[in-house]
Amino acid sequence: MMYLRRYAFAKIAYELRLHGRPLEQIAPALALLPAPGPGERRPARALPPALLVAYTFELNPDEAQAFLTDVDETFYSADYARAFALAGMMHEGIRKRFRRGLVRHPAVGKFLKEQLFAPGTALASEDVAERLGFPRAVDFGAAAARAQRLVAEADELEKAK
Numbered sequence: 433m434m435y436l437r438r439y440a441f442a443k444i445a446y447e448l449r450l451h452g453r454p455l456e457q458i459a460p461a462l463a464l465l466p467a468p469g470p471g472e473r474r475p476a477r478a479l480p481p482a483l484l485v486a487y488t489f490e491l492n493p494d495e496a497q498a499f500l501t502d503v504d505e506t507f508y509s510a511d512y513a514r515a516f517a518l519a520g521m522m523h524e525g526i527r528k529r530f531r532r533g534l535v536r537h538p539a540v541g542k543f544l545k546e547q548l549f550a551p552g553t554a555l556a557s558e559d560v561a562e563r564l565g566f567p568r569a570v571d572f573g574a575a576a577a578r579a580q581r582l583v584a585e586a587d588e589l590e591k592a593k
Contacts, residue, residue: 443509513572518557520575522548525564 448458530540547563548555558568566574 517570517572517575520578524574
C-alpha cells in the first residue's frame with residue numbers, strides 16, 4: 433500500500449509537468465525528488481527520478497523506460513492521492529468523534545452507514561470531509577498527521593519487543 437501511495441504522488445508531479453505545468457508551479461513536489469541529471473529537464477525524463485523516490489530501489493534500463501507508456505490523461509494518480517488523504521481524514525475524524533478505543537462501537541457503524549455510505553456516490557470529497565468534522569476541503573495534513581502517528585505507534589511497539 434505504501435508503494436502505491438508513493439507511486440501515485442510521484443506520478444502527479446510527472447503528469448503535471450508532462451501536460452505543460454511550468455516547473456516553478458510543481459517546484460514543491462520536485463524538491464522532494466533527487467536533482468535531475470544532465471538532459472533530464474524534458475518532461476519525458478521526469479518520471480524515472482520520481483519513481484526512484486517512490487520505489488526506493490534502482491530501476492534497470494528497461495524499467496526506466498516504462499514511464500513512456502505509463503501516462504494517464506485523466507490524472508488518476510491525483511484521484512488516488514485525494515482518496516488517500518480523505519481516508520486519513522476519515523480515520524482521524526472517527527477517532528476524534530468516537531474516541532480512540534471506540535472504533536468497534538455500534539455508534540461508529542451507524543455514523544458510517546447513515547452519514548457516509550447511504551448516499552452512495554452522491555457525496556463529493558468536500559461533503560465527506562464536512563461530515564467528518566473538517567472544513568470543506570481535502571486536507572493532506574490530516575493524512576500526514578495520521579501517518580506520523582501510526583509510524584510513532586509502530587516505533588513504540590518495535591521498542592517494546
